[in-house]
Amino acid sequence: MGSKGMLSRRAMDTDSPVMVQIQELLKGVKGAVSLAQGVVYWQPPKSALEKVRELVWEPSVSRYGADEGLPELREALTKKLLEENKLCKSSVMVTAGANQAFVNIVLALCDAGDSVVMFAPYYFNSYMSFQMTGVTDILVGPGDPDTLQPDADWLEKTLRESKPTPKLVTIVNPGNPSGTYIPEPLLKKISDICKNAGCWLVVDNTYEYFMYDGLKHSCIEANHIVNIFSFSKAYGMMGWRVGYIAFPSEVEGIAQQLLKIQDNIPICASLISQRLALHAMEAGKQWVTDQVKDLVKNRELLADALSPLGKDAVKGGEGAIYLWAKLPEKFVDDFKVVRWLANKHGVVLVPGSSCGGPGYVRISFGGLVEKDCRFAAERLKRGLEELVNDGMS
Secondary structure, rough: OOOHOOHHHHOOOOOOOHHHHHHHHHOOOOOOOOOOOOOOOOOHHHHHHHHHHHHOOHHHOOOOOOOOOOHHHHHHHHHHHHHHHOOOOOEEEOOOOOHHHHHHHHHHOOOOOOEEEOOOOOOOHHHHHHHHHOOOEEEEEOOOOOOEOHHHHHHHHHHHOOOOOOOEEEEEEOOOOEEEEEEEHHHHHHHHHHHHHEEEEEEEOOOOOEEEOOOOOOOOOOOOEEEEEEEEOOOOOOHHOOOOEEEEOOOOOOHHHHHHHHHHHOOOHHHHHHHHHHHHHHHHHHHHHHHHHHHHHHHHHHHHHHHOOOOOOOOOOEEOOOEEEEEEOOOHHHHHHHHHHHHHHEEEEHHHHHHOOEEEEEEEEEHHHHHHHHHHHHHHHHHHHHHHHHOOO
Protein backbone atom coordinates (compact mmCIF):
# COMPACT_ATOMS: atom_id res chain seq x y z
CA MET A 1 0.00 0.00 0.00
CA GLY A 2 1.08 3.59 -0.55
CA SER A 3 2.76 2.94 -3.89
CA LYS A 4 1.85 5.28 -6.73
CA GLY A 5 -0.04 2.50 -8.44
CA MET A 6 -2.41 2.36 -5.49
CA LEU A 7 -3.17 6.10 -5.45
CA SER A 8 -5.67 8.09 -7.47
CA ARG A 9 -4.18 9.51 -10.67
CA ARG A 10 -6.78 12.28 -10.39
CA ALA A 11 -5.45 13.35 -6.98
CA MET A 12 -1.78 12.95 -7.90
CA ASP A 13 -2.26 15.11 -10.99
CA THR A 14 -3.83 17.91 -8.94
CA ASP A 15 -1.50 20.78 -8.06
CA SER A 16 -0.15 20.84 -4.51
CA PRO A 17 -1.96 23.51 -2.44
CA VAL A 18 0.28 26.55 -2.38
CA MET A 19 -0.95 27.70 1.02
CA VAL A 20 0.23 24.42 2.58
CA GLN A 21 3.66 25.09 1.08
CA ILE A 22 3.54 28.64 2.44
CA GLN A 23 2.59 27.38 5.91
CA GLU A 24 5.60 25.04 5.84
CA LEU A 25 7.80 27.95 4.80
CA LEU A 26 6.49 30.05 7.69
CA LYS A 27 7.24 27.25 10.16
CA GLY A 28 10.85 27.21 9.03
CA VAL A 29 11.50 30.95 9.36
CA LYS A 30 11.45 32.25 12.91
CA GLY A 31 9.68 35.60 13.23
CA ALA A 32 8.52 35.76 9.62
CA VAL A 33 5.52 38.00 8.90
CA SER A 34 2.89 36.73 6.48
CA LEU A 35 1.45 38.80 3.65
CA ALA A 36 0.46 35.54 2.01
CA GLN A 37 -2.81 33.99 3.17
CA GLY A 38 -6.07 35.67 2.22
CA VAL A 39 -7.39 36.46 5.69
CA VAL A 40 -8.64 39.48 7.62
CA TYR A 41 -7.39 40.50 11.04
CA TRP A 42 -10.79 40.96 12.70
CA GLN A 43 -13.02 38.48 14.49
CA PRO A 44 -16.78 38.15 14.02
CA PRO A 45 -19.00 40.85 15.57
CA LYS A 46 -18.80 40.67 19.36
CA SER A 47 -22.59 40.69 19.63
CA ALA A 48 -22.77 37.58 17.42
CA LEU A 49 -20.08 35.74 19.39
CA GLU A 50 -21.88 36.52 22.63
CA LYS A 51 -25.11 35.03 21.28
CA VAL A 52 -23.54 31.73 20.27
CA ARG A 53 -21.32 31.35 23.35
CA GLU A 54 -23.91 29.29 25.23
CA LEU A 55 -25.01 27.28 22.19
CA VAL A 56 -22.44 24.56 22.87
CA TRP A 57 -24.89 23.28 25.49
CA GLU A 58 -27.85 23.31 23.08
CA PRO A 59 -28.52 19.68 21.98
CA SER A 60 -29.66 20.69 18.49
CA VAL A 61 -26.24 22.03 17.44
CA SER A 62 -24.70 18.60 17.99
CA ARG A 63 -27.17 16.94 15.64
CA TYR A 64 -27.50 17.02 11.86
CA GLY A 65 -29.32 19.94 10.33
CA ALA A 66 -31.04 20.38 6.98
CA ASP A 67 -28.55 19.65 4.19
CA GLU A 68 -29.26 22.93 2.44
CA GLY A 69 -28.83 25.02 5.60
CA LEU A 70 -30.77 26.26 8.61
CA PRO A 71 -34.17 27.52 7.40
CA GLU A 72 -33.83 30.82 9.28
CA LEU A 73 -30.35 31.46 7.83
CA ARG A 74 -31.52 30.66 4.32
CA GLU A 75 -34.47 32.99 4.79
CA ALA A 76 -32.13 35.79 5.93
CA LEU A 77 -29.81 35.13 3.00
CA THR A 78 -32.67 35.17 0.49
CA LYS A 79 -33.68 38.59 1.85
CA LYS A 80 -30.08 39.81 1.71
CA LEU A 81 -29.67 38.61 -1.90
CA LEU A 82 -32.80 40.51 -2.90
CA GLU A 83 -32.04 43.75 -1.06
CA GLU A 84 -28.26 43.98 -1.52
CA ASN A 85 -27.49 41.97 -4.65
CA LYS A 86 -30.76 42.43 -6.60
CA LEU A 87 -31.07 38.66 -7.04
CA CYS A 88 -34.75 37.75 -6.93
CA LYS A 89 -34.87 34.39 -8.72
CA SER A 90 -32.17 32.53 -6.81
CA SER A 91 -32.35 29.70 -4.28
CA VAL A 92 -29.81 29.29 -1.50
CA MET A 93 -27.66 26.43 -0.25
CA VAL A 94 -25.37 26.99 2.75
CA THR A 95 -21.95 25.31 2.47
CA ALA A 96 -18.83 24.78 4.56
CA GLY A 97 -17.13 27.83 3.07
CA ALA A 98 -16.91 29.17 -0.48
CA ASN A 99 -14.36 26.54 -1.54
CA GLN A 100 -16.82 23.77 -0.78
CA ALA A 101 -19.50 25.74 -2.61
CA PHE A 102 -17.30 25.74 -5.70
CA VAL A 103 -16.65 21.99 -5.51
CA ASN A 104 -20.40 21.36 -5.16
CA ILE A 105 -21.02 23.42 -8.29
CA VAL A 106 -18.30 21.70 -10.34
CA LEU A 107 -19.62 18.27 -9.35
CA ALA A 108 -23.20 19.29 -10.18
CA LEU A 109 -22.48 20.95 -13.53
CA CYS A 110 -19.39 19.29 -15.02
CA ASP A 111 -18.33 15.82 -16.07
CA ALA A 112 -14.79 14.48 -16.18
CA GLY A 113 -13.34 15.44 -19.55
CA ASP A 114 -15.42 18.60 -19.98
CA SER A 115 -13.60 21.81 -20.83
CA VAL A 116 -13.91 24.93 -18.70
CA VAL A 117 -12.62 28.49 -18.83
CA MET A 118 -10.74 30.58 -16.26
CA PHE A 119 -8.78 33.81 -16.58
CA ALA A 120 -5.21 34.39 -15.46
CA PRO A 121 -4.29 35.20 -12.83
CA TYR A 122 -6.77 32.71 -11.37
CA TYR A 123 -7.74 31.53 -7.90
CA PHE A 124 -5.57 28.46 -7.27
CA ASN A 125 -8.17 26.46 -5.32
CA SER A 126 -10.70 26.76 -8.15
CA TYR A 127 -8.09 25.42 -10.59
CA MET A 128 -7.40 22.52 -8.22
CA SER A 129 -11.13 21.80 -7.87
CA PHE A 130 -11.35 21.22 -11.61
CA GLN A 131 -8.24 19.02 -11.62
CA MET A 132 -9.36 16.76 -8.79
CA THR A 133 -12.81 16.21 -10.29
CA GLY A 134 -11.35 15.14 -13.64
CA VAL A 135 -12.04 18.40 -15.48
CA THR A 136 -8.56 18.66 -16.93
CA ASP A 137 -9.24 20.61 -20.14
CA ILE A 138 -8.85 23.99 -18.43
CA LEU A 139 -8.66 26.87 -20.91
CA VAL A 140 -6.95 29.86 -19.33
CA GLY A 141 -7.75 33.21 -20.90
CA PRO A 142 -5.80 36.45 -20.68
CA GLY A 143 -6.63 39.57 -18.75
CA ASP A 144 -6.18 43.12 -19.97
CA PRO A 145 -2.48 44.02 -19.51
CA ASP A 146 -3.37 47.25 -17.71
CA THR A 147 -6.52 46.37 -15.72
CA LEU A 148 -6.25 42.55 -15.50
CA GLN A 149 -9.97 42.41 -16.30
CA PRO A 150 -11.04 39.29 -18.25
CA ASP A 151 -10.67 39.58 -22.02
CA ALA A 152 -14.27 39.27 -23.21
CA ASP A 153 -13.30 39.24 -26.90
CA TRP A 154 -11.00 36.27 -26.31
CA LEU A 155 -13.83 34.53 -24.42
CA GLU A 156 -16.32 35.06 -27.23
CA LYS A 157 -13.89 33.71 -29.84
CA THR A 158 -12.90 30.75 -27.66
CA LEU A 159 -16.48 29.71 -26.88
CA ARG A 160 -17.43 30.06 -30.53
CA GLU A 161 -14.50 28.08 -31.91
CA SER A 162 -14.03 25.37 -29.26
CA LYS A 163 -15.75 22.06 -30.03
CA PRO A 164 -17.42 20.94 -27.92
CA THR A 165 -18.28 24.24 -26.28
CA PRO A 166 -16.74 24.62 -22.80
CA LYS A 167 -19.23 23.70 -20.10
CA LEU A 168 -18.48 26.47 -17.65
CA VAL A 169 -16.75 29.84 -17.29
CA THR A 170 -15.68 31.07 -13.86
CA ILE A 171 -14.58 34.49 -12.60
CA VAL A 172 -13.93 36.07 -9.19
CA ASN A 173 -15.23 39.61 -8.63
CA PRO A 174 -13.39 41.42 -7.16
CA GLY A 175 -10.50 39.18 -7.98
CA ASN A 176 -8.33 36.75 -6.13
CA PRO A 177 -5.31 36.93 -6.57
CA SER A 178 -5.36 40.37 -8.18
CA GLY A 179 -7.98 42.47 -6.38
CA THR A 180 -9.22 43.41 -9.85
CA TYR A 181 -12.75 44.80 -10.09
CA ILE A 182 -15.04 43.71 -12.94
CA PRO A 183 -17.44 46.60 -13.70
CA GLU A 184 -21.09 45.81 -14.33
CA PRO A 185 -21.02 46.41 -18.13
CA LEU A 186 -18.16 43.91 -18.54
CA LEU A 187 -19.90 41.45 -16.19
CA LYS A 188 -23.05 41.66 -18.33
CA LYS A 189 -21.03 41.24 -21.52
CA ILE A 190 -19.38 38.09 -20.16
CA SER A 191 -22.81 36.82 -19.09
CA ASP A 192 -24.29 37.43 -22.55
CA ILE A 193 -21.36 35.65 -24.22
CA CYS A 194 -21.86 32.61 -21.97
CA LYS A 195 -25.62 32.58 -22.52
CA ASN A 196 -25.26 32.77 -26.29
CA ALA A 197 -22.73 29.92 -26.23
CA GLY A 198 -24.92 27.79 -23.97
CA CYS A 199 -22.49 27.49 -21.07
CA TRP A 200 -22.63 28.21 -17.35
CA LEU A 201 -21.13 31.27 -15.71
CA VAL A 202 -19.99 30.87 -12.09
CA VAL A 203 -19.20 34.11 -10.26
CA ASP A 204 -17.36 34.07 -6.94
CA ASN A 205 -18.43 37.13 -4.94
CA THR A 206 -16.45 36.33 -1.77
CA TYR A 207 -15.12 39.90 -1.61
CA GLU A 208 -18.35 41.71 -2.44
CA TYR A 209 -17.95 44.16 0.49
CA PHE A 210 -14.27 44.81 -0.16
CA MET A 211 -14.46 47.73 -2.58
CA TYR A 212 -12.37 50.91 -2.51
CA ASP A 213 -12.19 54.36 -4.09
CA GLY A 214 -15.96 54.67 -4.45
CA LEU A 215 -16.35 51.57 -6.63
CA LYS A 216 -19.53 49.51 -6.28
CA HIS A 217 -19.85 45.74 -6.49
CA SER A 218 -22.68 44.37 -8.61
CA CYS A 219 -24.23 40.95 -9.20
CA ILE A 220 -26.15 39.56 -12.14
CA GLU A 221 -28.75 36.82 -12.31
CA ALA A 222 -29.97 34.48 -15.05
CA ASN A 223 -30.72 30.81 -15.60
CA HIS A 224 -27.13 30.14 -16.71
CA ILE A 225 -25.50 31.92 -13.72
CA VAL A 226 -24.50 30.56 -10.32
CA ASN A 227 -23.21 32.98 -7.67
CA ILE A 228 -20.98 32.12 -4.70
CA PHE A 229 -20.74 34.13 -1.48
CA SER A 230 -18.83 33.76 1.79
CA PHE A 231 -18.89 34.80 5.44
CA SER A 232 -15.17 34.08 5.87
CA LYS A 233 -13.61 37.42 5.03
CA ALA A 234 -16.48 39.86 5.54
CA TYR A 235 -17.31 38.76 9.07
CA GLY A 236 -13.89 37.40 10.08
CA MET A 237 -15.24 33.84 10.08
CA MET A 238 -12.43 32.05 8.23
CA GLY A 239 -12.24 29.16 10.70
CA TRP A 240 -16.02 28.84 11.10
CA ARG A 241 -16.39 27.77 7.44
CA VAL A 242 -19.66 29.19 6.13
CA GLY A 243 -20.36 30.09 2.52
CA TYR A 244 -23.40 29.84 0.29
CA ILE A 245 -24.53 29.24 -3.26
CA ALA A 246 -27.19 31.32 -5.01
CA PHE A 247 -28.40 29.17 -7.90
CA PRO A 248 -31.22 29.75 -10.42
CA SER A 249 -34.56 28.62 -8.98
CA GLU A 250 -36.10 28.07 -12.41
CA VAL A 251 -33.53 25.54 -13.66
CA GLU A 252 -35.00 22.09 -13.24
CA GLY A 253 -32.88 19.56 -11.39
CA ILE A 254 -30.03 21.73 -10.14
CA ALA A 255 -31.32 21.83 -6.55
CA GLN A 256 -31.61 18.05 -6.39
CA GLN A 257 -28.11 17.48 -7.76
CA LEU A 258 -26.56 20.01 -5.39
CA LEU A 259 -28.37 18.30 -2.53
CA LYS A 260 -26.92 14.88 -3.43
CA ILE A 261 -23.42 16.32 -3.40
CA GLN A 262 -23.96 18.25 -0.18
CA ASP A 263 -25.23 15.13 1.58
CA ASN A 264 -22.09 13.21 0.63
CA ILE A 265 -19.51 15.84 1.59
CA PRO A 266 -20.44 17.75 4.77
CA ILE A 267 -24.13 16.64 5.08
CA CYS A 268 -24.59 20.17 6.39
CA ALA A 269 -22.40 23.10 7.34
CA SER A 270 -21.59 23.23 11.06
CA LEU A 271 -24.75 24.27 12.89
CA ILE A 272 -23.03 26.46 15.45
CA SER A 273 -21.22 28.19 12.59
CA GLN A 274 -24.51 28.77 10.79
CA ARG A 275 -25.96 30.27 13.97
CA LEU A 276 -22.98 32.61 14.21
CA ALA A 277 -23.47 33.58 10.55
CA LEU A 278 -27.11 34.40 11.21
CA HIS A 279 -26.23 36.62 14.18
CA ALA A 280 -23.35 38.23 12.27
CA MET A 281 -25.86 39.30 9.63
CA GLU A 282 -27.72 41.20 12.34
CA ALA A 283 -24.65 43.45 12.66
CA GLY A 284 -25.14 44.07 8.96
CA LYS A 285 -23.28 45.28 5.91
CA GLN A 286 -22.30 48.55 7.61
CA TRP A 287 -20.36 46.64 10.26
CA VAL A 288 -18.33 44.98 7.51
CA THR A 289 -17.69 48.14 5.51
CA ASP A 290 -16.50 49.86 8.69
CA GLN A 291 -13.83 47.16 9.07
CA VAL A 292 -12.90 47.31 5.40
CA LYS A 293 -12.26 51.07 5.56
CA ASP A 294 -9.30 50.36 7.82
CA LEU A 295 -7.63 48.31 5.08
CA VAL A 296 -7.12 51.34 2.83
CA LYS A 297 -4.05 52.38 4.81
CA ASN A 298 -2.65 48.86 4.61
CA ARG A 299 -3.06 48.92 0.83
CA GLU A 300 -1.23 52.24 0.70
CA LEU A 301 1.64 50.98 2.87
CA LEU A 302 2.15 47.87 0.75
CA ALA A 303 1.82 49.70 -2.56
CA ASP A 304 4.70 51.89 -1.38
CA ALA A 305 6.67 48.82 -0.28
CA LEU A 306 6.33 47.44 -3.82
CA SER A 307 7.58 50.67 -5.41
CA PRO A 308 11.15 49.34 -5.98
CA LEU A 309 9.65 47.07 -8.65
CA GLY A 310 8.74 50.11 -10.77
CA LYS A 311 5.72 52.27 -11.49
CA ASP A 312 3.87 49.85 -13.75
CA ALA A 313 4.72 46.65 -11.89
CA VAL A 314 1.83 46.75 -9.41
CA LYS A 315 -1.75 46.04 -10.51
CA GLY A 316 -5.12 45.40 -8.92
CA GLY A 317 -6.20 46.40 -5.44
CA GLU A 318 -9.48 48.06 -6.51
CA GLY A 319 -11.23 45.45 -4.41
CA ALA A 320 -10.65 42.36 -2.27
CA ILE A 321 -7.47 42.29 -0.15
CA TYR A 322 -4.75 41.78 -2.76
CA LEU A 323 -2.12 43.50 -4.85
CA TRP A 324 -0.50 41.75 -7.82
CA ALA A 325 3.10 42.65 -8.66
CA LYS A 326 5.49 41.76 -11.45
CA LEU A 327 9.01 40.77 -10.50
CA PRO A 328 12.00 41.95 -12.56
CA GLU A 329 12.31 39.93 -15.79
CA LYS A 330 15.42 38.01 -14.74
CA PHE A 331 13.66 36.47 -11.74
CA VAL A 332 11.54 33.91 -13.54
CA ASP A 333 11.34 31.53 -10.56
CA ASP A 334 8.86 33.39 -8.37
CA PHE A 335 8.83 30.69 -5.69
CA LYS A 336 12.60 31.09 -5.34
CA VAL A 337 12.09 34.82 -4.76
CA VAL A 338 9.36 34.09 -2.20
CA ARG A 339 11.67 31.73 -0.30
CA TRP A 340 14.51 34.27 -0.42
CA LEU A 341 12.30 37.08 0.89
CA ALA A 342 11.14 34.81 3.71
CA ASN A 343 14.58 33.60 4.73
CA LYS A 344 16.52 36.83 4.19
CA HIS A 345 13.94 39.49 5.06
CA GLY A 346 11.32 37.67 7.12
CA VAL A 347 8.29 38.47 4.98
CA VAL A 348 6.18 35.92 3.07
CA LEU A 349 4.19 36.37 -0.18
CA VAL A 350 2.39 33.99 -2.56
CA PRO A 351 4.21 33.04 -5.79
CA GLY A 352 2.25 34.05 -8.89
CA SER A 353 2.98 30.76 -10.67
CA SER A 354 0.42 29.11 -8.37
CA CYS A 355 -2.19 31.43 -9.92
CA GLY A 356 -1.17 31.00 -13.54
CA GLY A 357 1.08 34.08 -13.39
CA PRO A 358 4.74 33.02 -13.30
CA GLY A 359 7.09 35.88 -12.54
CA TYR A 360 4.55 37.64 -10.28
CA VAL A 361 3.68 37.66 -6.57
CA ARG A 362 0.43 38.11 -4.67
CA ILE A 363 0.42 40.38 -1.63
CA SER A 364 -2.43 40.25 0.90
CA PHE A 365 -3.13 43.42 2.89
CA GLY A 366 -6.02 42.07 4.97
CA GLY A 367 -4.44 40.01 7.71
CA LEU A 368 -2.57 42.60 9.78
CA VAL A 369 -3.53 45.61 11.84
CA GLU A 370 -1.95 48.83 10.57
CA LYS A 371 0.99 48.79 13.01
CA ASP A 372 1.98 45.25 12.03
CA CYS A 373 1.35 45.94 8.35
CA ARG A 374 3.72 48.92 8.53
CA PHE A 375 6.39 46.64 10.02
CA ALA A 376 5.83 44.04 7.26
CA ALA A 377 5.91 46.75 4.58
CA GLU A 378 9.28 48.00 5.82
CA ARG A 379 10.70 44.48 5.57
CA LEU A 380 9.21 43.97 2.13
CA LYS A 381 10.54 47.25 0.78
CA ARG A 382 14.07 46.55 2.03
CA GLY A 383 13.92 43.10 0.48
CA LEU A 384 12.70 44.33 -2.90
CA GLU A 385 15.29 47.12 -2.98
CA GLU A 386 18.00 44.52 -2.45
CA LEU A 387 16.44 42.19 -5.03
CA VAL A 388 16.36 44.91 -7.67
CA ASN A 389 19.79 46.38 -6.92
CA ASP A 390 21.88 43.38 -5.91
CA GLY A 391 19.87 40.27 -6.69
CA MET A 392 19.43 37.34 -4.32
CA SER A 393 22.69 37.05 -2.41
